[in-house]
Amino acid sequence: MPPGEEMIVPPGKHLLMRAKIDGKSVTRQYTPITPDSEKDKIHFLIKVYKDGLLSKYLESVKINDLVDIMGPVGTFQYNTINDQNILLIGGGTGITPLYQIIKHKLSDKSYGNMKLLYANNTEDDILLKNELEELVHDNFQVHHILVDPPTSEHNYKKGIVDKNIIKEYIQGIDTVLICGPPAMEKSIATILDNMNINKYITFTSLQKNEQNTPLNNDENGKELPFYTMEEVSKHDDEDDCWMVIKDKVYDVTKFVDEHPGGYIILDGAGKDSTYEFFEEFEHTEEAYDMLKQYLIGHLKK
Numbered sequence: 001m002p003p004g005e006e007m008i009v010p011p012g013k014h015l016l017m018r019a020k021i022d023g024k025s026v027t028r029q030y031t032p033i034t035p036d037s038e039k040d041k042i043h044f045l046i047k048v049y050k051d052g053l054l055s056k057y058l059e060s061v062k063i064n065d066l067v068d069i070m071g072p073v074g075t076f077q078y079n080t081i082n083d084q085n086i087l088l089i090g091g092g093t094g095i096t097p098l099y100q101i102i103k104h105k106l107s108d109k110s111y112g113n114m115k116l117l118y119a120n121n122t123e124d125d126i127l128l129k130n131e132l133e134e135l136v137h138d139n140f141q142v143h144h145i146l147v148d149p150p151t152s153e154h155n156y157k158k159g160i161v162d163k164n165i166i167k168e169y170i171q172g173i174d175t176v177l178i179c180g181p182p183a184m185e186k187s188i189a190t191i192l193d194n195m196n197i198n199k200y201i202t203f204t205s206l207q208k209n210e211q212n213t214p215l216n217n218d219e220n221g222k223e224l225p226f227y228t229m230e231e232v233s234k235h236d237d238e239d240d241c242w243m244v245i246k247d248k249v250y251d252v253t254k255f256v257d258e259h260p261g262g263y264i265i266l267d268g269a270g271k272d273s274t275y276e277f278f279e280e281f282e283h284t285e286e287a288y289d290m291l292k293q294y295l296i297g298h299l300k301k
Helices: 053-060 092-108 131-133 162-168 181-196 253-258 260-269 274-280 287-296
Strands: 014-021 026-031 068-073 086-091 114-120 140-146 175-179 200-202 240-245 248-251 295-300
Touching: 014 053, 026 260, 026 295, 053 140, 086 092, 092 131, 092 175, 114 162, 114 200, 131 140, 162 181, 162 274, 175 181, 240 253, 240 260, 240 274, 248 287, 253 260, 260 274, 287 295
Parallel strands: 086 114, 086 175, 114 140, 175 200
Antiparallel strands: 014 026, 014 068, 240 248, 248 295
């Protein structure tokens, strides 16, 4: 950060990183884990995946290389969980926003009890292990669930976060916060729904109960065609820009030059951009309604 400036990221929010890779703009979201004592810097915990476009690029950057950082963004509101008993369920790199929330609640002392269930495949996959252990407190507990725990270690639970695990830790909980791979979030949300527990927040999935069923006609009654994702993916540049939002296909080519966010709209070209539209860039339902004029069809599944 420039001298004298600070980057304040509210708990549960994240930043967007963008870089040009092979001629195309690639954007991903990351939650900072900056220590409170270093607000003039930004610390990230980024896992490099074999097929991760941006994570592999970031691994290769050198001092003085430029990467665009935007934000903070995100829909989570920290003040909605003040003085509540919270069960946090994290998976893999999904620990970063939860870690941020845990630190903040411990420091501002406006918390009830917090329990963290942190799921990974092996012990080596556990991120921030020492940092989490240092935060353990009378009102904060950490429980690790591993698919393949070491045979000599008895402090880990074997398996995945399933109904039995949740039932063991859900007593006295006001809110559940879930952050991990989308499939994990969906599975846990389904378990909670079946247990009639409806006060939970997922960080990377769409809000539960969101209706994605497309209508067959446009607002004038005209029947619209269905397109496969393969067909949509062919329209991926500024001169021919299609995108999918809520299972509807839009041709936004004419809107590219007018888009308030500039050419960042091309990050969604040729892709299903539902998550980016509502979560990363927090568009309102009113903005979604404005897309009607660009509707050309529906996604064929």
